[in-house]
Amino acid sequence: MQQTAHRARSQRWQGALAVLRHVHAHPAATRADVARALGLSSGSATEITARLKAARLVAEADPRPTGERGRPSPALVAHPRGPLVCVVDIGHEHWRVATVELGGGIAGLESGRHADRDAGAVLARLRGRVAAVRRRYGPRVRAVSVAVAGTVRGGTVVQASGMGWSEVDLQLLPSGSRTPLLVGNDASLAGLAEARRGVGAGARVVLHLTVEVGVGGILVVDGRPVDGATGAGGEFGHMPFGDPARACPCGAHGCWDLEVDGRAMARLLGQPPPRDPRTAAERALRAAAGGDPSARAAVAAAARALGRGVGGLVNALDPDMVSLSGLAIDLAATAPDELNAGYLAGLMRFRRAAPPPLLTSTLGPLSPVTGAAEAAFDVLLTEEGLESWLATAG
Amino acid sequence: MQQTAHRARSQRWQGALAVLRHVHAHPAATRADVARALGLSSGSATEITARLKAARLVAEADPRPTGERGRPSPALVAHPRGPLVCVVDIGHEHWRVATVELGGGIAGLESGRHADRDAGAVLARLRGRVAAVRRRYGPRVRAVSVAVAGTVRGGTVVQASGMGWSEVDLQLLPSGSRTPLLVGNDASLAGLAEARRGVGAGARVVLHLTVEVGVGGILVVDGRPVDGATGAGGEFGHMPFGDPARACPCGAHGCWDLEVDGRAMARLLGQPPPRDPRTAAERALRAAAGGDPSARAAVAAAARALGRGVGGLVNALDPDMVSLSGLAIDLAATAPDELNAGYLAGLMRFRRAAPPPLLTSTLGPLSPVTGAAEAAFDVLLTEEGLESWLATAG
DNA sequence: CGGAATATGCTCGTGGTACGAGGATAAAAG
DNA sequence: CTTTTATCCTCGTACCACGAGCATATTCCG
Known part of the structure; x- marks a missing residue:
């Protein structure tokens, strides 16, 4: 035989x-x-x-x-003894290590907050958790897949400003290990998950956008993420939809990022640049919901800028629908009319009769985990992946 | 058997x-x-x-x-009696009808200028040419594929302002014909051709951009055009990279279109909006090449706006390379430093060490024809297409 | 309660496709 | 003219999917 x-x-x-x-x-x-x-x-x-x-x-x-x-x-x-993927999710504040089986079921999940955001400290802890998963499951663990809150290029983190990282190589496996290590941006992977298993299931072309600090996301076509030549695609926040005079920490000017997140709202409120734009945004959103007129105006302006940019992206990318996540959901909830007005105004006229709907993503905080698992199974569910499984397990 | x-x-x-x-x-x-x-x-x-x-x-x-x-x-x-595609290219001024065989070889080519740009008149003439091709080659003609200089959605032309068309259904085949009719934007199809057979051959992710009246193009990933849910993707000119106060004929405001083509140059030269932006651009480019300082400045500004937008698109889409066509080639030739400066300034910092090269497309004026043939053979070189061929020819 | 209707699962003979080894063939190199 | 290199052809074998026929498990209905 x-x-x-x-x-x-x-x-x-x-x-x-x-x-x-x-x-x-x-x-x-x-x-x-x-x-x-x-x-x-x-x-x-x-x-x-x-x-x-x-x-x-x-x-x-x-x-x-x-x-x-x-x-x-x-x-x-x-299968109860089938292949598994070890997923690592690295957020600004927290980390997660999950074990995911075929079909997306989560067999194990640990999480915690970074005690120290230094790359070395974070990676040391995560290496330990990954090693524990591999000890427990042995050769059933076919890949390690990382979702990280930062710009990723070709398997390394180019910049993760939320943690103060730049050019970090995510060595999570002992050197010499043959287990494949995949790395992706968390917003892009979350979008992959939403497109396949969340609000985008059934749609052929899904544009996923999330606002946290800046704007991230991904275009997913036929279930495949359009993530570019090096995996750095989806950085929609660094398209020049904003004021060309405004400098962005990324090095460019007029980035969309600066018009929609907590930095934009703080600026519109006459406040100094916030150290933590995420909580600044939450504060403004709460104040606006509470009726504060200047917060209301700031949130409205951010929502309009978000909508306008989404319109431009829809013009260029022609999705079936747009999936919104993160603070974009709050903007949509707090200033729906402004978001929609900006969106419609940004669309080409012929699109306005039936614009792609802006829908709230449904998978919740585990979406980057699900997406990273998807990316890994994309690699495993190939002839090579199967051959390798049959060689070890058959 | x-x-x-x-x-x-x-x-x-x-x-x-x-x-x-x-x-x-x-x-x-x-x-x-x-x-x-x-x-x-x-x-x-x-x-x-x-x-x-x-x-x-x-x-x-x-x-x-x-x-x-x-x-x-x-x-x-x-094969000398193998399957063929009838390609129709509808430009603002001219038309082409080509017969393309497997491999992309052009077996026949006719062309002419529109006597009357009215949709009915143009289509009547083209119907005749297509019918002649089908008479000559019979069932060898497996598809008719149209490249049109206008916005295409779901097989119909939504708008072709160069010819004054709106909502034109491209009925080029007798009703009841089973021959598939494909329709695409000419710039997008040209980009497909460039990515596969032109300057982008070998690259995995190619961003093609062309400037004629406005900006068009396409992102091609692994040889597949990212043309959206309805085929209307690639309208990069209608992303809001420009002055938000400036209204675009498309209905939106601040479109990139208005910053880089003949309209932009005329505006910068203090001239009224040109009736024919294409020739206005050519005039400005000639004057700039001839040393006219105000034309030089206008061309430089357009080149910088082009570069800046390309930078933003590269940030978001992460191509291996960018293929430039149409007036973008002239802008690159006349104001290379400004184009490049705008491009580099628009890139995120981490990309500047090795930015995707901006390369001149190589296929020339037949690129939309080649691209439309590619799109048709994509449909024919499937199991269904093959089965149908074997049923008629076997 | 028991047969009919419905949907699914299993067995087995058949056919189509690709493999790989061995030998034949056509050019350049020595 | 022989050797080397690269390709092509023939043929026996293996594998996978098909489809017909039958078996099985559930609901429906009189």
Whole structure:
């Protein structure tokens, strides 16, 4: 039963891979659903699921009574000894280390606040947590995937101003380890998760935007993130939608960032530049909600600037919908009319009859974790990934 | 030898399709090249090429002496009775109707100037030319693909202000015809061509930008155009990079369009808004090249505005390179320092050490034709397209 | 309560595709 | 003219999916 090596490159396991991808994307799917969706005959479904079960990739849950006629179909779920991804989420204040299985289920989750934001200290702690996960699960951990609140290029953090980092190499694995390490921006990964499993599920082209300190996000087309040549795509906050005279810490001028976040609101309120723009924004939003007219005006201006930029991005990128997250949700809640007015004014006329809806993202604070897991499974659910799993686990 | 219907959905002809796509993308490739690139055994290559030859999809040219050692390998080329695409290019002033074969070779080309720019008149003439192509080649014509100088959404022209069109349905085929009709923006399709076969060949992420009246273009990732939910993506000229007080004919304000084209230069020269911004721009560029200081200043400002916007787009989209076309080439030639200064100033600091190069596109005026043919072959080189070809031609 | 209707799962024979080894072929190099 | 290099062809083998036929599990309905 020894299989030849080269064969794998062409079509071997292609059907199994398609099934596996479908199971991952639709965790509740029954075997019959999968067969229908993929156009498989029931014979093929039988054979493929048998192979996937033998390879410890999927398991079949007891069929649950659906109330429908016909023979009940077992649901395909992650195998209890199947592949896992270790996800690390590095925020400005907090960290998370999660273990995610096929289908997106979270098998384990730890979190905490940074005791010391220094890169060395943060990474030392996270290395320990990752090592613990790998000790516990052994070779089931197929990848480590990091979501970090900073600009990422080619696997390293170029800048994470919230933590005072610049040019940090995220060495989270012992040197020499062959486990792949993936790194992405947290807002972009959150957008990937929203597009696939959140508010964007079903839409083909999703523009995700989040406001925290500045604006981040991602365009997701057919479930694939448009993250550029080096993974640094999605830095929409550094498009020059603002006042060309205003310098941005990024080095450019007139960045959109400076018009919509806590820095913008503080400026509009006549306050000095805030040390922590996130809480400054929250303060302004609370004051505006409480009826303070000058806060109201500042929030309105930020909302309008947000809407105007979204309009420009929609003109250029033509999404089916826009998913809003972070402070953008609060801006939309506090100043919906201004956001909408800015959005419509920014759109080309022909788009105004039926503009892509601005929708609130639904996945919550774990969305970067989910997105990082998605990115990792994208790598694992390939022929190479499968081959490697079969070699170790088969 | 009757083949079952369902089989085709899974992996039938998958290998042949991969070969066909490779041949299309690499017209000069020998059979050995293809086998190597796709990891095919020589036996498989033999079988697949035999099948493709029998299906009148590819032919093998006489092996040419290469001067290298070893048995010469025949080149795989388009079959002389293989599938064709009828391409229609509708510019502001001119039209073209081309017949393109697999691999991108142009088998026939007609062109002319619009006698009357009215949509009805233009379409009537083009319908005639398309009908002539279809009469001549019969069922070999598998698709009609249109590149039009206007905003396209979902297969119809929303607006083509250069010709005074709005909401034009491009009915170029007799009603009831089953031949697929594809429609795209000319600048976006030109960018697709440049990314695949022009200056962007080899790059994974290409941002193509062209200046004519306003700015158009496309982002191409892994050879796939990022053209949005309705095909209207790439309207980069309507991002608000300019003065927010300035109204754009598109309905929005502050569009980049208004800062870089002939309208911008006329404005900077204190002239009234030109009826034909294209020739106004050419006039200003000529005057600047001739040494006129005020024209020089106007061109410099437009070049700087172009560079600044390109910087913002690079920040957000992270391409490997930027391909410039149309008047952008002239701006780059006339005011290279200003363009570059604007570009670098618009980039985030971490990008400035190795910014994506701004390169001049290479395909020339036929690039929209090539791009439209590419878009059509993308549809034809699928299982459905192949199946349909085999049904009629097999 | 029991047969009909419905939906799904399993078995097995068949066909299509790719592999890989071995030999044949066509050019350049020595 | 022989050797080297690179390619092409033939053929036996393996794998995967199909589809028909039958088995199984549930709901519906008289």
